[in-house]
Each structure stands twice: as structure tokens, then as C-alpha cells.
Amino acid sequence: MVTIxxxxxxxxxxxxxxxxxxxxxxxxxxxxxxxxFIHSRNSLNIIMKVLMDCTVGIIGYFICGFAIMYGADEAGLIGISGFLVQGDFSHLNLSVPVYAFWxxxxxxxxxxxxIVSxxxxxxxxxxxxIIFSLLATxxxxPxxxxxxxxxxGWLNKMGMLDFAGSAVVHALGGWAALAAVTVLGPRTGRFGKDGAITVMPGHNLPLAALGAFILWFGWFxxxxxSTLSGLDLNxxxxxxxxxxxAAxxxxxxxxxxxxxxxxADPSMVINGALGGLVAITAGCAYVEPVSALIIGAFAGILIVIAVPLLxxxxxxxxxxxxxxHGVCGTFGTIAVGLFAEKSGLFYGGGVHLLFVQTIGVIAVSALGYSLTYALFRALKATVGIRVTEEDEIVGLDLSEHGIAAYNDLEYSPLKSLQHFSIQEPAKVKNEDISPA
Structure with missing residues (x-):
């Protein structure tokens, strides 16, 4: 019988x-x-890494990630039930089947x-x-x-508001990325001993822009x-x-x-729009449209400051x-404590929510950074995490997968080495660096 x-x-x-x-x-x-955003000789490799996120990540999240995230818990730290998405999930009070939610x-x-890839x-x-991708999910x-x-969860009980994940997804992933970069080190030739920075522009910014448009679309x-309800007029x-x-x-x-x-720098405009998306993700359900414009504006400013600073x-x-993800995700989470209607500082709610948001994003960011740092140190000490300098120069498409992304190019290891040694990218001092 069909009912309402x-x-x-x-x-x-x-x-x-x-x-x-x-x-x-x-x-x-x-x-x-x-x-x-990267060299053509590595473009297939990065796509393969994103594919691995989709393959091993989905399997890992099905086996135990979802249980750790949403399983029953008395201490507020980790779920301990619901592995393989089986068991009782009545405590979630879902308005949809658990498989849809999963x-x-x-x-x-x-x-x-x-984000880390x-x-x-x-x-x-x-x-x-692949090991990182599995452990991340x-x-x-979770x-x-x-x-x-x-x-x-202990932050949930404190009243933290993160509607769609400025902290849980983006700040977590962004500061995990910083930990990974710290252990891995820079690309060969990226930074000189004299403080010079070698600019390594991406090989296809129109492709990067297309990616940004797809991300923007997916953000809808x-x-x-995250309402989990098509009947919610919000x-x-x-x-x-x-x-x-984003705009x-x-x-x-x-x-x-x-x-x-x-x-106008195309890479900065792309990242500025993405930074706006990241920043509003925590508060999109809690703030007014005018506040969303302000949050997006600050995200754009932060991008222009943070990229050259890093x-x-x-x-x-x-x-x-x-x-x-790290900088704008952190800002967007804290911004909820300022701009949330009724409960935000600027709306007469006092400092309580701002305090909770700050504590929450620090805790989540510290979790992402520390666990990723420990994992990358362990991988570096055992299986190794970095390709050889020669493989890096040749490109990871060939050295890791045995095939080039662009097969119409005469793309041999020897020619790659010759190109690298003859045509060095332009070098600039720190104070002269452009975000391109």
C-alpha cells in the first residue's frame, strides 16, 4: 500500500x-x-591515483570505514559496529535506506x-x-x-556545526596533504639552495579549468x-x-x-572559486546569502595569500x-561561529559556537596531519614513498605505468632527460614569485 x-x-x-x-x-x-596542473609526463599517473581512490577507497569504506564512522559508540571516539554495512543502524534515525546513505x-x-593525491x-x-588511500577511507x-x-561523537555532543564537511572532508584532507608533502619533499629542481623558486606551470590549464567546473557542478x-531529504526546502x-x-x-x-x-592569474582564479566552495561547505545551511558572499570573498583573499606563502x-x-582545502576549510569552519544565524557571534549568539568551531577544526586538522605524517614516515622507512630522480625526470606515466598519456608525442626516456637538462624552467627569487 502506497502511503504519504x-x-x-x-x-x-x-x-x-x-x-x-x-x-x-x-x-x-x-x-x-x-x-x-602538472606536467604532461605525469598526467596519467595522477589519474590512476584518483582511480585508486575510487576503487580501493570504496571497498575499504564498505568493509569497515562506514562502521568506524557511524557504528554504535559509548565513548564518542570510534564506531564499533556495522561492519560490511550490516546490523542495526536505527540510532542514525535515517529517512532513507542505509545503503543510500552509505x-x-x-x-x-x-x-x-x-585531496592528498x-x-x-x-x-x-x-x-x-594505494596504501594511503585505503587507510584514509x-x-x-571515518x-x-x-x-x-x-x-x-564528542564534537557532535559539543554542538559543532559542519553541515557538509569544511572540516571533516576539506580541512582534514588539506592538512593531511601538508603532512604528506612535508615527509615526501619537493619535486626535483623546485627549490634552490639560494632561495630561488623554480616555476613549474601545469601543462594544460584549460583541462584544469574544466575540472574546476565539474567540481563546482558536483558541489550541488x-x-x-547533505540534507538527506529532497523535501527539505532549505x-x-x-x-x-x-x-x-564560489563566484x-x-x-x-x-x-x-x-x-x-x-x-589575472588563471590558476589562482580556479583555486579561488574552489576555495569559496570549500569555505561555505560547513555553513551553507546556517548562514544567509550575504554572509556566503563574505565567506567567499575571504576565501579568495586567503588563496592569493596562502599559495605563494607555501x-x-x-x-x-x-x-x-x-x-x-586546508586553509579555506579551516576558515569556513570557524566562519560558522561568526555568521550562523542566531547562534553566530555577529548575530548575537555570543562566543560559544565560535569556540566550539575553533576547537573542532583544530582537533580534526590535527587528526589528519598526525595520522598522515605517521603513515608516510612508516611507508618511507619500509617500502619507500618516492620515485628515483631519473624516474621523476622521465615522468611517472612511463616509469610507473609503462605508457604515456599522450601517445602522439615522441616521448622517450632519453628525450625526456635531454629536455630536462637543456631547457631549465625560469627561476625567480622568493620576493618575486608569482602564484602561477
């Missing part, structure tokens, strides 16, 4: 499955973005792992990356998600889909806030680079993952 209740459940299920597909499509955006969350899990591009071995992301989103599943405001913050982030990045360098500090992040 069964129709509502059906509509909500279709909504969540559709949004899960949109979030999964973001992996295509990540792949295109990261491939475009699929949606699985797409989030692999997105968190993929871009930061370690062009010099990390393929096999150790089995343990690192732990953070349990703390914030599970009803038993990422944020509105999805309209969530979608508007998401769009406004303002990209606009501010364009204007600032135009003013500072005389030309270069000056000699952290080699080819795609800007730390700036986009």
Missing part, C-alpha cells in the same frame, strides 16, 4: 542517490584539475583521499599511495566523521545533498549559498592578481590542495 510516508521515503532516496552520483562525479573533476558517504570518503603529484610512488576520514557527524550534490538556500561563495572566491582572486601582477616556506604542492 512511503512516497516521502522514496523521494528522499532518489534525492540522496542523485546527489551521491554528483559527488562521485567530482572525482572526474579532481582528475582533470590535477592532471592539468553510497553518499562513500563518495565523500574518496573525495577526502583525493594532487599535493603529492609528480614524485610519489604508486603502490604506497578506512580510518582517517574517525573525523564519527567525532563530528555521529550522534555519539555535495552541499544540498536545499534552495544551500544551493544559492554554495554558488555565491565571489573566484572574482576576488581574479581582481587581486590583476591588481598585484597586472594580469611556496616561500618550500612546501611543494603542485595543485594548491593545502591552500584550497
Amino acid at each position: 510516508s512511503s512516497v516521502a521515503i522514496g523521494l528522499n532516496t532518489v534525492w540522496v542517490l542523485l546527489c551521491a552520483a554528483l559527488v562521485f562525479l567530482m572525482e572526474a573533476g579532481f582528475a582533470a584539475l590535477e592532471a592539468g 553510497l553518499f558517504q562513500a563518495a565523500f570518503a574518496i573525495a577526502m583521499a583525493t 594532487g599535493a603529492v603529484a609528480e614524485r610519489m610512488k604508486f603502490a604506497p599511495y 578506512v580510518l582517517i576520514y 574517525l573525523a566523521g564519527h567525532w563530528v557527524w555521529s550522534s555519539g 550534490g555535495f552541499n544540498p545533498g 536545499i534552495a538556500k544551500i544551493a544559492v549559498n554554495t554558488n555565491l561563495s 565571489m572566491g573566484g572574482t576576488i582572486a581574479a581582481l587581486l592578481t590583476l591588481f598585484r601582477y597586472g594580469k 611556496d616561500k616556506l618550500h612546501f611543494d604542492d603542485p595543485v594548491g590542495a593545502v591552500a584550497v
